[in-house]
Structures are given as C-alpha cells and as structure tokens.
Amino acid sequence: MAEITFITSSGETITVSGNSGSVMTLAVDNGISGIDGDCGGVCSCATCHVHVAPGDMSKTGEASEIEKDMLELDDNADEYSRLGCQIEISDAIDGVVLRVAK
Amino acid sequence: MTVQKTTAKVCIVIGASHAGVNVAFALRREGWDGTILLFDADKTLPYHRPPLSKTYFTSEDTIEKHLLKPAESYDKENITLRLGATVSRIDSETKRVTLDDGETLSYDKLVIATGARPIIPPIPGIETTSGIFPLRTAADVSKIRDALKLSGNKKVVIVGGGYIGLETAASLSKLKLAVTVLEREERILARVTAPDMSDFFQWLHQENGVEVLTSKDVVEIKTVGKEKQLVCGDGSYYLADMIILGVGIKVNKELAASAGLKTKNGICVDDRCRTSNEDIFAIGDCTYYYSARYDRFLRLESVQNAIDQAKVAAMAICGKETVYDSLPWFWSDQYDVKLQMVGLSEGFTEALLRKDVEDAKSFSVWYFKGDRLLAVDAVNNTKAYVYGTKIIKADQKIDKSKLVDPSEEFKLTNLLVD
Numbered sequence: 001m002a003e004i005t006f007i008t009s010s011g012e013t014i015t016v017s018g019n020s021g022s023v024m025t026l027a028v029d030n031g032i033s034g035i036d037g038d039c040g041g042v043c044s045c046a047t048c049h050v051h052v053a054p055g056d057m058s059k060t061g062e063a064s065e066i067e068k069d070m071l072e073l074d075d076n077a078d079e080y081s082r083l084g085c086q087i088e089i090s091d092a093i094d095g096v097v098l099r100v101a102k
Numbered sequence: 103m104t105v106q107k108t109t110a111k112v113c114i115v116i117g118a119s120h121a122g123v124n125v126a127f128a129l130r131r132e133g134w135d136g137t138i139l140l141f142d143a144d145k146t147l148p149y150h151r152p153p154l155s156k157t158y159f160t161s162e163d164t165i166e167k168h169l170l171k172p173a174e175s176y177d178k179e180n181i182t183l184r185l186g187a188t189v190s191r192i193d194s195e196t197k198r199v200t201l202d203d204g205e206t207l208s209y210d211k212l213v214i215a216t217g218a219r220p221i222i223p224p225i226p227g228i229e230t231t232s233g234i235f236p237l238r239t240a241a242d243v244s245k246i247r248d249a250l251k252l253s254g255n256k257k258v259v260i261v262g263g264g265y266i267g268l269e270t271a272a273s274l275s276k277l278k279l280a281v282t283v284l285e286r287e288e289r290i291l292a293r294v295t296a297p298d299m300s301d302f303f304q305w306l307h308q309e310n311g312v313e314v315l316t317s318k319d320v321v322e323i324k325t326v327g328k329e330k331q332l333v334c335g336d337g338s339y340y341l342a343d344m345i346i347l348g349v350g351i352k353v354n355k356e357l358a359a360s361a362g363l364k365t366k367n368g369i370c371v372d373d374r375c376r377t378s379n380e381d382i383f384a385i386g387d388c389t390y391y392y393s394a395r396y397d398r399f400l401r402l403e404s405v406q407n408a409i410d411q412a413k414v415a416a417m418a419i420c421g422k423e424t425v426y427d428s429l430p431w432f433w434s435d436q437y438d439v440k441l442q443m444v445g446l447s448e449g450f451t452e453a454l455l456r457k458d459v460e461d462a463k464s465f466s467v468w469y470f471k472g473d474r475l476l477a478v479d480a481v482n483n484t485k486a487y488v489y490g491t492k493i494i495k496a497d498q499k500i501d502k503s504k505l506v507d508p509s510e511e512f513k514l515t516n517l518l519v520d
Binding site: 028029031033036038039040042043044045065066069070072073 | 131150152153168171172175178179405406409431433435440442484485487488491492
C-alpha cells in the first residue's frame with residue numbers, strides 16, 4: 001500500500017492511499033481537483049500533470065520519452081513533471097508528495 | 103457579472119457518458135447549487151468508451167475498471183444518477199421531461215447529451231442473421247466476448263475500416279482470431295486521413311495477419327450451414343462465424359427534434375452549447391455547430407469534444423462568459439502503434455510527410471491549406487503531435503522544406519519560420 005499526498009492548486013493538502021492502478025486513477029477516485037484523466041489513462045491528453053516533490057523523484061522515477069513529449073504541451077512543465085497516469089502505485093512510491101499542475 | 107443563485111433550481115442531464123457526466127461535475131465546480139439529475143438508459147455506471155474496442159476488449163476486466171467516476175463521487179457531489187431510466191419526451195413549453203414509465207419531472211435547465219447509436223446498414227439479411235454485433239457500449243462488448251468464448255477458432259469479419267473497425271481488428275488479432283476487414287471505400291480511414299496514413303494502417307494490419315480488403319461493398323448477408331456469408335457488390339463473398347459492424351453512427355437527435363429544437367446533422371447549438379431554446383443545452387457527439395476556427399459547421403465524435411463542450415455548457419448555465427472553440431484532438435491505439443491527431447484536415451491543399459529515419463513505424467502527416475497548418479496525424483511520434491498542437495494554437499508558420507527533410511532537426515524552434 002502507498003500513501004500519496006496531493007497538493008492542489010488552491011493549496012489544499014490531501015493524503016490518500018492506494019494499492020494498485022495509476023496515480024491518475026487514485027486522484028480521480030478521490031476527487032482531487034485539477035486531475036481530470038480525460039483519456040482514461042493512455043498518455044493521450046496530459047490532464048493529469050503533477051510536479052513530484054524534488055526529494056521524491058527517486059521513488060517515482062523520471063518521465064518516459066512519450067510522457068516528456070506530452071508534457072511539452074504544458075508550458076508549466078519542469079524537470080519534476082510527470083503524468084499521473086504513467087505512475088503505477090506500489091509500495092515503492094509510499095509517501096510521495098505530488099503538486100497538481102495549474 | 104453576477105452569478106445567478108441556483109439553490110432551488112433543477113438541472114436535468116439526459117445521457118450519462120463522457121459529455122453528460124462531465125457536465126454534471128462541471129456544474130458543481132462552476133457553482134450550481136441546485137439539484138442535478140443525470141439520466142441514462144444504460145444500467146451500467148458511466149464508463150470510458152475508448153477502451154471498449156481496445157484494452158477492455160482484449161482483457162478479462164469488468165467495466166468497473168474503466169468507470170468515468172467512482173460510484174461514491176456522484177453522492178459526494180450530490181448528483182442524482184438515474185440509470186436504466188429513459189427520457190421519452192421533452193416539453194419545452196412547460197419545461198418538463200417524461201420518462202418511459204410515465205414519471206414527469208420539471209427542470210430549469212436541461213442538457214441533452216444523448217450521443218449516437220451505431221448504424222445498422224440496410225443490407226438484406228442483416229436483421230435475420232444471428233451473430234452480428236455493433237460495438238458502441240460495454241454491453242455490446244460483453245456480448246461479443248461471450249460469443250467468442252462459446253467456441254474457439256472463430257473467423258470474424260468486420261464491416262467498416264474506420265477507427266472502430268480497425269481497433270477491433272487489432273484487438274481480435276491479439277486474441278489470435280482470424281480477422282478480415284471489409285471496407286467499402288478504396289482505402290481504409292478514407293474519410294478522416296490522407297492516403298499515406300491509410301497505406302500505413304493497411305500495411306500494419308496485414309503485418310499482423312489481418313486481411314484488409316477495400317472497395318468491398320457488402321450487399322447481402324446469408325447463413326450457409328453454421329457460417330455467415332457476406333456477399334459483396336463485386337460478386338466476391340466471405341465466410342464468418344461472427345460479424346462486427348463498424349460503419350459509423352447515427353446521432354440521437356430525435357428527442358430534441360420532437361421537442362421542437364432545431365436539428366440538422368445533429369442538434370444545432372451556438373458557441374455556448376445552447377440549442378434553439380434558451381434553457382436547453384446540448385453537448386457531445388449529438389451536437390452540430392458552427393466552428394469559427396474552421397469556418398464551417400461541425401459534428402465531432404470525440405472525447406475531447408464531449409468534455410470541452412461539457413465545461414462550456416456548465417459555465418454558460420451558471421451565467422459565466424464562455425465560448426466553445428477548442429482545437430479538436432483524437433487518438434487511436436492499434437497493436438504497438440499510437441496514433442495521435444490534432445486539428446481537422448478537411449479542406450487541405452497539401453499533405454506533407456515527415457519520416458523518422460531511425461524508425462519506420464514513426465512518422466507524421468502535416469495537412470496545410472496554403473501556408474496554414476490545419477492538422478497533424480502523428481504515428482508513434484508524440485513530438486509531432488505536440489508541435490502540431492502548439493503551431494495550430496498559435497497560428498504560426500513553419501518551414502515546409504525543413505519539415506520534410508529528415509536531415510533537419512525535428513525541433514519546434516528549428517521548424518518555425520522567423
């Protein structure tokens with residue numbers, strides 16, 4: 001099980017836990033504002049953009065090639081950007097903090 | 103600008119797929135305090151449709167893995183979801199809807215998100231032959247999966263070489279079934295892409311063992327022994343254990359039309375998704391509207407259109423200023439190929455091909471009208487999709503000779519004309 005903390009664009013901090021699936025699905029299931037997941041999680045819409053807390057990048061890993069390209073759609077993307085649909089939930093990412101992109 | 107008080111008001115949404123569900127949740131975000139009633143004839147909790155022909159088709163998943171929103175979220179947002187309930191009549195004079203069981207309900211604002219249904223072409227024998235399936239709903243896929251389970255070694259013929267037909271062909275091939283696609287036009291995806299793209303997908307399917315035949319107009323379907331026989335206009339015929347139809351959709355506009363709303367090739371809406379009645383909105387696949395961006399009328403079948411129109415309608419209903427003029431985008435996943443499309447190519451004067459020297463399965467087609475980029479189709483090339491999106495949004499010009507020259511670096515800054 002992994003506990004994930006989301007910080008929404010309005011500054012709200014919400015910690016939720018999940019066992020499987022993607023971070024995007026976890027966020028949608030918990031009504032995290034700003035994570036839409038319009039394409040259903042196939043890396044096609046970039047509506048699940050999060051900034052990983054710098055110290056947690058080693059847990060989540062970096063964005064893949066396709067993901068990096070998709071993130072270029074958002075001018076606010078940075079080196080800590082990931083698409084939530086491409087981060088799998090597992091014990092390995094327990095405790096990560098993700099700021100929902102504006 | 104004052105946002106209207108809505109506490110005692112009722113908004114009814116007819117249709118709970120991508121458009122209907124998104125408008126319900128967007129209404130809450132935009133400040134609608136009143137009742138929200140969301141109806142759908144489908145008894146299943148609202149789900150994502152794109153996986154139906156793709157990952158859902160080939161998996162053993164239940165549809166619960168693909169829900170648009172978890173069941174609790176409707177309660178949490180105080181959205182009353184009424185599944186298995188069909189709205190049979192809208193009375194725009196008295197502002198009431200009637201359900202098929204006779205119940206009537208009043209509304210202050212009404213949103214029609216009735217979508218579309220698959221076309222069952224009027225081919226002789228199609229109504230009387232068993233084992234013919236359309237593919238639009240989760241129930242359709244369940245029926246197909248059940249029928250496939252009943253016996254192995256099924257031979258499937260898909261009628262129609264559009265996205266649904268081809269995605270389904272890829273999924274069936276993954277399940278190790280013998281698949282033939284019969285397309286009426288001279289090339290697959292003829293209505294939506296350039297010949298380069300059609301050629302690639304024809305090759306891709308053949309590489310994966312799917313037979314794709316074009317200029318095949320099915321004129322009759324017969325039962326021969328235990329098999330079905332599809333007879334084509336050129337006299338050829340094909341045998342199948344199962345037939346899947348992917349020949350397009352018919353808009354569910356009858357309810358709107360019978361309420362006196364203006365309809366054409368869909369339910370007519372303005373740039374705020376308002377119909378010809380000021381208290382009735384329509385969104386998603388069922389709408390027909392003027393696009394300032396393309397200077398023509400559009401009816402789009404896409405998730406993007408459904409979701410963006412839902413946002414616009416919710417804002418308009420809550421009295422906020424808004425205009426729908428989104429840039430359309432689409433995607434399709436077949437085998438290991440990801441196709442991403444942005445813009446609409448219709449009316450193009452030139453289609454340019456950008457190849458990737460290192461990867462034959464990665465390229466893009468760029469559609470221009472003069473110097474203006476209209477659309478990009480990108481195959482396993484997200485960069486092209488992203489650059490295309492940025493260029494179209496900013497209405498920038500690009501250097502066409504650099505675009506088609508594989509020795510030129512494929513980078514936005516290098517492609518733009520100063």
